[in-house]
Every structure is written in structure tokens, then in C-alpha cells.
Amino acid sequence: MPTLAIIGAQWGDEGKGKITDYLAEGADMVVRYQGGANAGHTIKIGEEVFALHLLPSGILRKDVMAVIGNGMVLDLDRLEEELEALKEKGISGENLKISDRVNIVLPYHRTLDGAQERSRGAKVVGTTGRGIGPCYADKISREGIRMGDLLDEELLRSRLDLVLPIKERFAASLGENLDIHREKLIAKLLEYGKKYEACVCDTSVLINDAIKAGKNVMFEGAQGTMLDIDYGTYPYVTSSNCTSAGICTGAGVPPSAVQEVVGIVKAYTTRVGAGPFVTELHDDIGETLLKNGGEFGTTTGRARRCGWLDLVVVRHAVRLNGLTSIALTKLDVLNGLSELKVCTAYEIDGEIVRNFPGNYRQLEKAVPVYETLAGWDNWTEKTSKLCAGGFEALPTKMKEYVAYIEKDIGVPVGIISVGKGRNETIDRRQNKW
Structure with a gap:
């Protein structure tokens, strides 16, 4: 199994960071292929907690190449902050590679993001304001x-000469003044170009060479299937393809390069921002899930909306992504609830619907x-000790919950997570690194 993809199967925030870090132990390369600083992965290693937004989870392991x-879309100011925060914790970030083709988030993108959102009035999409959409x-x-472009001053100047007047006119139409100092912006971008020049390359060649050499390559998704620009709850979505199909264009590999696709599914459902949410x-109980699950956005700090597990959503993700297994996370958050509800279909205008509209x-x-x-009961035993006993050591009703999900979606639950730590994980997969 030299290639493996990690895909969010709901609205993001499913615990991809932990699972990606867990699986990265056997990886030679971790590739982030879509999204920007609007995403957030929280990873706990021992007592240390890392919040990543742009960097692939592989950055935490010095022997793993981390690829953007x-x-x-890359916000270099945010990248600087993230790398500096890691260096303070003893992580050098020297294993980072950046595609020469990745688009750069510039100050005017953030300004326009906010202006466009305000112009929508009551019909806001709920963006993070990080300039991702623009x-x-x-x-x-x-x-x-x-x-x-940041490595070629003449090219950079010619591109900005073309683009800046367009952005200034657009901003003016929204009642905004971009107030961009052209030379300062160019100087800053050229400085970034020099700083990261050694990291910049044609990452498509790098990734494909690694696959051909039999290296273990992991593709790390951000957000989730239901935020996909084509197949999510449009227009309440992000601006990229979060599904496995986005790997091909976002990393520069053929479809045949992706062999295993693991969908990350939270044991209940959450989403951040505006948009329909059937099981909210x-x-x-919603408040209990919010509190016990620590359901606050890694990037924005916003409280997540919480609801029961929606298998209409999960089946949608199974089909679109070609999921070969799922990792079921945050089962421990359901501890102590006397009964659990699972959504298997929708009723719309008197009709039973099993596929996501x-x-x-x-x-x-x-x-x-x-x-x-x-x-099941709210057990008091430490989850790390419980996980040491494997799947059979779990409470009977928890195992029945897992089996019910497997039967409905037709895909095995390969990984079960009952806590934030690496050792609070049960791995039932047949194929491993």
C-alpha cells in the first residue's frame, strides 16, 4: 500500500489531523493538495498540542517529507507564523517542499473576502475571511x-501591473479602498521568494518519483466532502475540491496513483458557519456534544453546530471518494448517553430520500x-489502556454502534479513535504501511 489518501467525510473537523499524524508514522511523504489557512488540524503528541492550518501533518516528523x-492557496504570512510556532517547540520545518505552481494569498484577497461577505447581507456564506475564495x-x-513568480522579479512585476488595477476597481465597486503600496508588496514577495527558494520545486515530479520508487505517500485533505465546491452544500461550501478527485489536480498525480482512501467520520456530526444541517x-444533547467534544474551530475558534450522525452524508462521501475504509473518531464523546440516534434517510415533501440532494x-x-x-456507560478506565485490549475490549453497545455504521455504508471501520492521543486508537485494518 504505497499510497493512501485521508478524506474528511462530513463538513470537516472530523479529526483528520490526529488520524493523519497516526498514519504518517509509516509514511515517507505527506502531501496537502487543497485548501488554505481556512483549514485547521489539531494534533496531540504526548502532552503537546499542535494546531496546523497550512502545513501538512507530516511536518511534525523530521523523517517525513511534507509537501504543499x-x-x-498559500498565505505566506500565515506560513511564517506557523513555522515559527513549530520552531519554538523544537520542530525545524526543514522537511517542507512547496509547489512552484501554488497560488499565493495576497492582502487584497483578504480585504475582498470581507467586502464580498458583507455585501451578501443576510445571505452570508460564513467564510473565514482569510482570502481563500478570492x-x-x-x-x-x-x-x-x-x-x-516570486523567484522572477520581472515576471512578478508584470503580473501585478496587470492584476492590481483590476482588484482596485473591484474593491471600489464594493465600497473598499485596497490602499496597496505596490513597491512594498513587491519587495515583501521577493523577500519571501528568496527565503523559500530552496523549498520551491515542481512537486508533481517529486511526488510521482516517490511513488515510482515505492515510497509510502499520503495525501492529506482539508475541510470535508460536504464543503466540496461541486458536491457539498453549495453555496455554503469552500472554494476547492475536498474529495479524492481533487488529489489528481491538486497534487499532480494520475487517478491510478491513489490506492487506499480512508474517510474520516466523526461519531456524530458537526459543521461550522452557515448552511443546511439536517440532524442539527x-x-x-447538542450542548453536551459541543462541550464534551471541545467543538470549537481550530482556525476561527467558532463554536461548531452539533447533531446526530448522518449516514446520508457518509454514504454520499463513500460514493464520491471511493472510500476503502473509514476512521471513526470521537466515539468517547458519546459516552454516557442512554440512547443514540442515527439518520439513515430524509423525508422531503412526504418522500423518503436516501441520497444527498x-x-x-x-x-x-x-x-x-x-x-x-x-x-453505553461512561466508563472510567483510561482509554489508552482500553485500546490496548483492541476492538473486543470496547463496550458491547459501542461495538454494535460501529457494526451498524459498517452495515449501512458498506465500508469497514478500519480505525477507531476514542481520544486525542496516538495511543487512544484501535487499528483494525488489514493493509498497513
Whole structure:
């Protein structure tokens, strides 16, 4: 199994950071292929907690090459902050490689992000304001600045001469003044170019060479399937392809290069920001999930909306991503609940629907069709000790919950996580590094 992809199967925040770090132990390379500083992965190693936004999880292991692929949008100011924070904890970041084709988030992208969101009035999308959407929009409209441009002053100047007047006119139409000092911006970008020149390369060649050499390559997704620009709850989505299909364009590899696809599924459901959420809870149980799960965004700090597990969503992710197994996270958060509800279908205008609709107005009318399962006690034994006994050591009702999910989605639960630590994990997979 030389290649493995990690995909969020819900609205992000499923615990991808922990699972990616866990699986990275056997990887030679970890590649982040989409998204930007609007994403966040929290990883706990011993008593140390790391919050990553741009950097691939492999950055925490010095013997693993960490790659920022061309499908990302890269905020160099945020990258600086993140690398400095790691250096303070003794992690050098010298194992980082950056695609020469990755688009750069610039100050005017952040300004335009906020201005566009305000212009939507009551119909806000709920962006993080990090400039992600405007940067991806520039990429598609061929107005972007790429990392390789920062290594060529003449090219950089010509690109900004073309782009800046367009952005200034657009900002003015939204009532904003960009107030960009052209020469200061160029100087700063050229300085970044010199600083990171040794890291910049054609990462597609790097990745494909590693695969051909039989190296273990992991592709790390950000956000989740339901935030995918095509297949998520549009328009309440991010601006990139979060599904496994995004790996090909975002990392520069053929479809045949991706062999195992692990979907990360939280044992319940959460989402951040606006948009339809069929199983959302507005009661004490929702508050319990929020509190016990620590459901606050790694990037924004916003409280996540919480609800029961939605298998309509998970089946949608299974089909789109070609999931070969799932990693079920945060099972411990359900400890002590007397009963658990699982959504298996929606009722929309009197019709039972088992596939996820593309029209968000239908989702706003959808009523969840629930199955009720028995919960399990709030055990007091340390989860690391419990995990040492393997799957059979888990509470009976927890095992039944896992089996129910497997049967409904038709995909095995290969990994079970019952805590933040690496040792609070049960690995049932047949194929491993």
C-alpha cells in the first residue's frame, strides 16, 4: 500500500489531523493538495498540542517529507507564523517542499473576502475571511500570483501591473479602498521568494518519483466532502475540491496513483458557519456534544453546530471518494448517553430520500429519519489502556454502534479513535504501511 489518501467525510473537523499524524508514522511523504489557512488540524503528541492550518501533518516528523501541493492557496504570512510556532517547540520545518505552481494569498484577497461577505447581507456564506475564495477565483480567472513568480522579479512585476488595477476597481465597486503600496508588496514577495527558494520545486515530479520508487505517500485533505465546491452544500461550501478527485489536480498525480482512501467520520456530526444541517440539535444533547467534544474551530475558534450522525452524508462521501475504509473518531464523546440516534434517510415533501440532494432548499425542508440505538456507560478506565485490549475490549453497545455504521455504508471501520492521543486508537485494518 504505497499510497493512501485521508478524506474528511462530513463538513470537516472530523479529526483528520490526529488520524493523519497516526498514519504518517509509516509514511515517507505527506502531501496537502487543497485548501488554505481556512483549514485547521489539531494534533496531540504526548502532552503537546499542535494546531496546523497550512502545513501538512507530516511536518511534525523530521523523517517525513511534507509537501504543499499546487492545489492549495498559500498565505505566506500565515506560513511564517506557523513555522515559527513549530520552531519554538523544537520542530525545524526543514522537511517542507512547496509547489512552484501554488497560488499565493495576497492582502487584497483578504480585504475582498470581507467586502464580498458583507455585501451578501443576510445571505452570508460564513467564510473565514482569510482570502481563500478570492484567491481561488483569481486562479480560475487567470489573475493569480504563483509561488514560482516570486523567484522572477520581472515576471512578478508584470503580473501585478496587470492584476492590481483590476482588484482596485473591484474593491471600489464594493465600497473598499485596497490602499496597496505596490513597491512594498513587491519587495515583501521577493523577500519571501528568496527565503523559500530552496523549498520551491515542481512537486508533481517529486511526488510521482516517490511513488515510482515505492515510497509510502499520503495525501492529506482539508475541510470535508460536504464543503466540496461541486458536491457539498453549495453555496455554503469552500472554494476547492475536498474529495479524492481533487488529489489528481491538486497534487499532480494520475487517478491510478491513489490506492487506499480512508474517510474520516466523526461519531456524530458537526459543521461550522452557515448552511443546511439536517440532524442539527438545539437541545441539551447538542450542548453536551459541543462541550464534551471541545467543538470549537481550530482556525476561527467558532463554536461548531452539533447533531446526530448522518449516514446520508457518509454514504454520499463513500460514493464520491471511493472510500476503502473509514476512521471513526470521537466515539468517547458519546459516552454516557442512554440512547443514540442515527439518520439513515430524509423525508422531503412526504418522500423518503436516501441520497444527498444538490438543492439546499430541499435540505432546509428535510426531516431526518432516525434509527435509535442503545448507548453505553461512561466508563472510567483510561482509554489508552482500553485500546490496548483492541476492538473486543470496547463496550458491547459501542461495538454494535460501529457494526451498524459498517452495515449501512458498506465500508469497514478500519480505525477507531476514542481520544486525542496516538495511543487512544484501535487499528483494525488489514493493509498497513
